Amino acid sequence: MLDVVPVESVSRKEATLARSVLVVDDEKNIRVTLADILVGEGYEVRTADTGEKAVKLCHKQRFDVVLLDVRMPGMDGFEAFRLIRRERQDTCVIMMSAYSTQEFRQVALDEGAAAFLRKPLDVERVLELIGQTQPETPI
Numbered sequence: 001m002l003d004v005v006p007v008e009s010v011s012r013k014e015a016t017l018a019r020s021v022l023v024v025d026d027e028k029n030i031r032v033t034l035a036d037i038l039v040g041e042g043y044e045v046r047t048a049d050t051g052e053k054a055v056k057l058c059h060k061q062r063f064d065v066v067l068l069d070v071r072m073p074g075m076d077g078f079e080a081f082r083l084i085r086r087e088r089q090d091t092c093v094i095m096m097s098a099y100s101t102q103e104f105r106q107v108a109l110d111e112g113a114a115a116f117l118r119k120p121l122d123v124e125r126v127l128e129l130i131g132q133t134q135p136e137t138p139i
Contacts, residue, residue, distance in 0.1 A: 019044065019130075020043065020044040020045075020046070020063045020064050020065075021038050021045050021046075021063060021065045021066070021067065022048065022054060022058065022063040022065070023038070023067045024047070024048045024050075024053075024066060024077070025069040025072070025096075026049050026069065026073060028049070031047045031049065034121075046061070046063070050074050051074060051075030051080030052074055052075050052080075054068065054080050055083045062091070063088075064091070064092060065092045065093075065094065065133055066091055066094070067130075068080060068081055068093055068094065068096065070095055070099065070108075071097060071099055077097070078107065081111065082111065085112055093112070093114060094113065094114050094115045094116075095113045095115070095116045096121060097119060098118070098119040098120075114133065117129075
């Protein structure tokens, strides 16, 4: 599911240079908090508050990782995920939801999501998952 590369002699900040992450969530506090943490870890970060905006951003720019909320007004995370993956198969998508059901999780993983995380998020787990992805290798 995720490619894991040991980086024992390299700090997490050094390993993340030039990695790009798109954070997609309709809850502003989650978007801003995740973006601040990821920027502090050395990632290039963009944010979107809707699935539609996420799809447009992914059309214009390649992201190594997309953190994507499932439940949002308008286009939900699953629909956005499918559209993003249709165009950007090499982008790692990590789905997240406060409404984590086994069914949501299974659908996300079956359709190619790298992981499915339950909110509230464990920031260390998010950083670990992002750090395990390989931008140049399709997942």
